[in-house]
Amino acid sequence: MRERKRGKICLLFIGCLLGVFALRAERAAALTRSEENTIRVFQLVSPGVVNITTTSIGRDFFYNPVPTEGSGSGVIVNKSGHIVTSYHVVQNSSHLEVTLADGSRWQASVVGTSPSSDLAVIKIEAPPSQLKPLQLGSSARLRVGQKVLAVGNPFGLGQTLTTGTISSLGRDVRISQDVVIENVIQADAAINPGNSGGPLINSDGEVIGINTAIFSPTGTSVGISFAIPVDTVRRILPGMVSLWPKLAAWVLAVILVAFFLRWFWRRLHPRVH
Numbered sequence: 001m002r003e004r005k006r007g008k009i010c011l012l013f014i015g016c017l018l019g020v021f022a023l024r025a026e027r028a029a030a031l032t033r034s035e036e037n038t039i040r041v042f043q044l045v046s047p048g049v050v051n052i053t054t055t056s057i058g059r060d061f062f063y064n065p066v067p068t069e070g071s072g073s074g075v076i077v078n079k080s081g082h083i084v085t086s087y088h089v090v091q092n093s094s095h096l097e098v099t100l101a102d103g104s105r106w107q108a109s110v111v112g113t114s115p116s117s118d119l120a121v122i123k124i125e126a127p128p129s130q131l132k133p134l135q136l137g138s139s140a141r142l143r144v145g146q147k148v149l150a151v152g153n154p155f156g157l158g159q160t161l162t163t164g165t166i167s168s169l170g171r172d173v174r175i176s177q178d179v180v181i182e183n184v185i186q187a188d189a190a191i192n193p194g195n196s197g198g199p200l201i202n203s204d205g206e207v208i209g210i211n212t213a214i215f216s217p218t219g220t221s222v223g224i225s226f227a228i229p230v231d232t233v234r235r236i237l238p239g240m241v242s243l244w245p246k247l248a249a250w251v252l253a254v255i256l257v258a259f260f261l262r263w264f265w266r267r268l269h270p271r272v273h
Contacts, residue, residue, distance in 0.1 A: 112240025137206025152198030
């Protein structure tokens with residue numbers, strides 16, 4: 001009897017140990033809320049991020065034409081096929097090709113640019129069913145320390161996710177000898193060549209910026225990246241997508257100039273009563 005009791009006690013003890021180990025393994029395998037949020041946001045936004053391959057014509061030592069390729073990222077903004085990217089991604093390119101998340105490839109054309117903001121809009125003629133536009137959020141209430149995610153095409157490796165936090169706001173960044181972009185977002189999410197034009201995302205899956213540049217002595221990520229605020233994108237996007245805002249602005253400018261010239265002419269030639 002005693003041996004049976006000892007055997008039962010041993011089995012019970014072994015069962016308890018196995019239960020403890022199983023519980024620990026389950027806890028180790030469980031995801032944190034932050035991880036679950038990151039996974040959910042990536043699954044939500046990745047279909048709306050595209051890879052952009054550019055071809056430009058350079059010259060060799062003997063001035064012969066030599067095609068060179070580059071890469072970048074972009075954000076689908078509507079079902080019509082408009083994609084927002086960085087201006088320097090498509091600058092001087094002679095051929096553009098967009099690869100969607102489903103692997104399909106489409107030729108693209110530039111429909112609008114804003115070099116002073118390092119933004120451009122390109123367009124593809126893909127079926128609306130294959131286009132997954134991303135939701136543009138707001139950059140007005142961003143805070144330092146806020147979690148952000150970046151999805152893009154670094155070094156040609158499409159659908160790559162990196163995470164980080166907002167490091168600073170309101171930075172002024174020189175991206176070329178002639179262009180200084182004001183009020184950009186600084187983040188520490190790893191950004192590398194090929195990420196330019198891709199989205200900076202908040203925890204709700206909304207686009208809060210367009211990744212534009214990195215600060216690096218080596219050309220690779222050192223934890224300092226910059227993004228154009230999405231409110232800037234919202235402000236200039238209609239003018240890049242449609243001709244009507246530009247036409248309306250020109251008409252208004254012509255009307256104002258005409259009124260000024262009429263006023264000026266009357267001042268020079270007052271009527272005598």
